[in-house]
Amino acid sequence: MRTKEGNKEKDILDAAIKIFAKEGFHQAKISQIAKEANVATGSVYLYFKNKDSVLIKIFEELWQKIYQETKVITKRTDIDPLEKFENMLDMVFDLFIANPSLAVVIASEEHYLLRGKKGRFANFYESFLDLGEEILKEGIKKKIFNQNLDLQIFRNFTFGGLRHLLHMWANSPTDFSLTLMRQNVKYILKKGILSN
Amino acid sequence: MRTKEGNKEKDILDAAIKIFAKEGFHQAKISQIAKEANVATGSVYLYFKNKDSVLIKIFEELWQKIYQETKVITKRTDIDPLEKFENMLDMVFDLFIANPSLAVVIASEEHYLLRGKKGRFANFYESFLDLGEEILKEGIKKKIFNQNLDLQIFRNFTFGGLRHLLHMWANSPTDFSLTLMRQNVKYILKKGILSN
DNA sequence: CTTATTTTTGAACCATCATTCATTTATGGT
DNA sequence: ACCATAAATGAATGATGGTTCAAAAATAAG
Numbered sequence: 438m439r440t441k442e443g444n445k446e447k448d449i450l451d452a453a454i455k456i457f458a459k460e461g462f463h464q465a466k467i468s469q470i471a472k473e474a475n476v477a478t479g480s481v482y483l484y485f486k487n488k489d490s491v492l493i494k495i496f497e498e499l500w501q502k503i504y505q506e507t508k509v510i511t512k513r514t515d516i517d518p519l520e521k522f523e524n525m526l527d528m529v530f531d532l533f534i535a536n537p538s539l540a541v542v543i544a545s546e547e548h549y550l551l552r553g554k555k556g557r558f559a560n561f562y563e564s565f566l567d568l569g570e571e572i573l574k575e576g577i578k579k580k581i582f583n584q585n586l587d588l589q590i591f592r593n594f595t596f597g598g599l600r601h602l603l604h605m606w607a608n609s610p611t612d613f614s615l616t617l618m619r620q621n622v623k624y625i626l627k628k629g630i631l632s633n
Numbered sequence: 634m635r636t637k638e639g640n641k642e643k644d645i646l647d648a649a650i651k652i653f654a655k656e657g658f659h660q661a662k663i664s665q666i667a668k669e670a671n672v673a674t675g676s677v678y679l680y681f682k683n684k685d686s687v688l689i690k691i692f693e694e695l696w697q698k699i700y701q702e703t704k705v706i707t708k709r710t711d712i713d714p715l716e717k718f719e720n721m722l723d724m725v726f727d728l729f730i731a732n733p734s735l736a737v738v739i740a741s742e743e744h745y746l747l748r749g750k751k752g753r754f755a756n757f758y759e760s761f762l763d764l765g766e767e768i769l770k771e772g773i774k775k776k777i778f779n780q781n782l783d784l785q786i787f788r789n790f791t792f793g794g795l796r797h798l799l800h801m802w803a804n805s806p807t808d809f810s811l812t813l814m815r816q817n818v819k820y821i822l823k824k825g826i827l828s829n
Numbered sequence: 830c831t832t833a834t835t836t837t838t839g840a841a842c843c844a845t846c847a848t849t850c851a852t853t854t855a856t857g858g859t
Numbered sequence: 860a861c862c863a864t865a866a867a868t869g870a871a872t873g874a875t876g877g878t879t880c881a882a883a884a885a886t887a888a889g
Contacts, residue, residue: 439835439886461748463659467877468839477838479879488877545748548741548800552657583820589809590798590817597797598790604744605789613785621786624779628824635856635865663847664869673868675849684847 446484448474450498453491458538458607462492462546493558495542496550500561503529507568518576523623525569529599530619537607544604566592595626642680644670646694649687654734654803658688658742689754691738692746696757699725703764714772719819721765725795726815733803740800762788791822 452474456465467488471478485491510524533540550558569592576582599622606613648670652661663684667674681687706720729736746754765788772778795818802809 439837439884441836445837461745463745466875471839478877479839480837482878483836545744549657549659552741585820587813587817590814591821593798593801594794594818594821596794597800598792598794600797601793602786602789604793617783618786621781621783622790624781625787625790626821635854635867637866638855641867662845667869674847675869676867678848679866 445474445476445480449476449481449484449491450495454495454536454538454542457492457495457546458541462542462549489553492542492546492550495539496547496558497561499532499539499543500558500565503532504561504565504568507565511568511571518572518579518581519627521572522576522626525572526599526619526623526626530615533603533607534615540603540607544600544607547600566596598622641670641672641676645672645677645680645687646691650691650732650734650738653688653691653742654737658738658745685749688738688742688746691735692743692754693757695728695735695739696754696761699728700757700761700764703761707764707767714768714775714777715823717768718772718822721768722795722819722822723815726811729799729803730811736799736803740796740803743796762792794818 449470452470453465456470456473459465460469467481468478470491471481474481481491485494506528507525510521510528513521516524533543570588573582573586573588573591577584577586602613602618602622606615606618645666648666649661652666652669655661656665663677664674666687667677670677677687681690702724703721706717706724709717712720729739766784769778769782769784769787773780773782798809798814798818802811802814
């Protein structure tokens, strides 16, 4: 018998994030990822069905994490909807700050994944969006947020804006101060959703 | 001698926009585009150097158009910066509304093009962003817009948000009323940038 | 140490298109 | 009509890179 050494699946995923970020999914080569992960090309196929499913796994793990953390925030009763909303933004920011390459991959390849309905990942993603919507609804109910806000539109606009900013930042961290970015986004959005 | 009949270059570009939107750039096949354009596969290479340059041409033409229209708006002296800003938003909205497939292509493939610096298209794109920035600067100077606004951040956030919304809309026009979308975006942004 | 079993390897395979080019077709001038 | 030239064709070519798999290596059990 022989047992698996180390955590090759994680090594491959980490390498894939790095390479996908640098080359883009379609330009990235499996052999390149394998090299970065210090495994043989064929080994990738011991852990993943094919190239697509490597990307899908990256998305799944991220959105699951975001979803779970958002769930905790949503349930809190000690803070108001605005604070929940800010916490959520902070959480997402922090996550991508901790892993810029991941930010690039998510920002760049989401379209491809959503297009092909390859997205079992879509479960957590949709759930996360729903939680965000819940927070906004609560705020509207409590008259903290603007009554005319269309939730679908707001959430999509915000999401797209954030994604693009993170992508810019991840590609040239020096051009943007993330702190300033966070401040500005919060400011723009708050002034846009507050009723007074 | 023989002269070119019709406008095959335009036929190919239109077909490409349609196919790129439906399949995504990397999945789209030249033969498929040729078929859609009613030309032979090889004919595509009479008008374009390669697959990439078809995509680049699509971007070039769009951003040139947007840039030129923005330039007209910028120069006007009869309206204030806020109105200029709104006009600019309207213009971009109108353009994509008139051609949803184009919206999808732009939204989906921009990352790919920007990554590879394949972007001679970037000239008009950058110029457009600069014009937008000019409008904002003017508004800040005239104390119509918030003094603490970071232009880079604001423009990137707005751009990303709009792009994502248009992409959603282009993929399922029935889920979103564009009119409502336009209203909401203007509202969110205005409340975010107005100083009072 | 030997054997059985599982993991790992990486070179070879092969499907997929982008691209080419020899051939055909159309046009305009004479 | 005929020729010269340019435009158009689409089957053949060739490169690329995802995927496979026979062989090798590592480990545990006896």
